[in-house]
Amino acid sequence: SSIVGNATVQERFGVLFQGSNSVASPQIRNRGTMAGNICSALPSADSPPGLLCLGAKLVCVSSRGERIVDMEDFFLGPRQTALAEDELLKEIQVPEMPEGGRGAYIKLSMRSRMDLAVVGVGVVVAVSDGVFRDVRIGLGSAAPIPVRARRAEAALLGEKVEKKTIAEAGRIAAESSTPRTSHRASAEYRRLMIEALVKRAIFQALDI
Numbered sequence: 001s002s003i004v005g006n007a008t009v010q011e012r013f014g015v016l017f018q019g020s021n022s023v024a025s026p027q028i029r030n031r032g033t034m035a036g037n038i039c040s041a042l043p044s045a046d047s048p049p050g051l052l053c054l055g056a057k058l059v060c061v062s063s064r065g066e067r068i069v070d071m072e073d074f075f076l077g078p079r080q081t082a083l084a085e086d087e088l089l090k091e092i093q094v095p096e097m098p099e100g101g102r103g104a105y106i107k108l109s110m111r112s113r114m115d116l117a118v119v120g121v122g123v124v125v126a127v128s129d130g131v132f133r134d135v136r137i138g139l140g141s142a143a144p145i146p147v148r149a150r151r152a153e154a155a156l157l158g159e160k161v162e163k164k165t166i167a168e169a170g171r172i173a174a175e176s177s178t179p180r181t182s183h184r185a186s187a188e189y190r191r192l193m194i195e196a197l198v199k200r201a202i203f204q205a206l207d208i
Contacts, residue, residue: 001029013094014205015050015103015122022046022107025114035089041079041145042116048075048146049122049138050105051094059091066090075145098134101126104205106197107140110184117141118185121197125156125205132156137169137201142177142194149173152198161206170198 003009003020010017023029023037023046037047038058048071056071060083074082083089097103103124109115120140126133135156137149152173159165179190 001026003034004029012097013050013054013103015053015105015124016047016094018103018105019046019050019107019120019122022105022117022120034092038074038092039081039083039089041075041077041081043078043143043145044116044118044120044141045146046105046107046117046120046140049120049140050103050124051092052138052146052148053103053122053124053136054094054097055136056095057093058089059093060084060087061090062087068093072148078144097124098126100128101134102205102207104201106201106204108193108197116184119179119190119193119197121194121201123198123201123205125202127161127206130161132159132161135169137173137198139173139177139194141190142173142179144178144180147177149176149198151176156202161208166199166202169202170195173198 034047037045051071058069060067069082101124105122107117108119117140122138124136135153137152140146152169155169155172174191174195177194179187181187
C-alpha cells in the first residue's frame, strides 16, 4: 500500500504502481510487501513483470554478507529462488526509467480482486521521433517463472510506432511463451491473452 500511495511511484514508475495496485485486496496490500510478492516466486505474481522491465536488482543478505542478484536471475522455478537458506531479501534497487520511458501493467484475472493473474503483462517503452528507442516487456503466467519477452522486444526496437508492428510484437511474445494449462486457463487461452495484452499494454503506455 505504501508503494501504491507513493507520489514518486505514481508519477515516474507507472508500471510498478499498476502492478502493486493489482495485488489481491487492500487488506492484503496493507500487510504484504513487494519483497514477499517476489519471494513467493509464483509465475503469476504481479510485481515481477514491472521489475523485470525496469532492470531491478535484489540485495540478498546473510551472516556471510551481502550480494546483488539481477531480477532476471532470481527465479529458478515455481516457488524457487536464488536465495540461499540463510539469506533474506534486504533491498530492491530500481533504476530510473529510460529517458522518455513510459510503462503500463495489465493483469487478466477471473475476478477483479483477490485472484491470481491468468496472464500479467508489464511494459516499459521509450519513443523518439516516432521510433521505438527502448522496449522492455515482462510476462507473468507465461512460463514457469516471470520472464522478459526478448524476441518481441527485438521486433520493436528501432521500428516506427505503428499498430501493425505492435501487433506483430504481441504475436511473437505469445509464440515464444510457454504457459501451462491449469484450472484457471488453458495454455492456448493464455497465449491468446498474452498476444492481446502485450498490444494493449503498449498502447496504454503510449496513450494511443
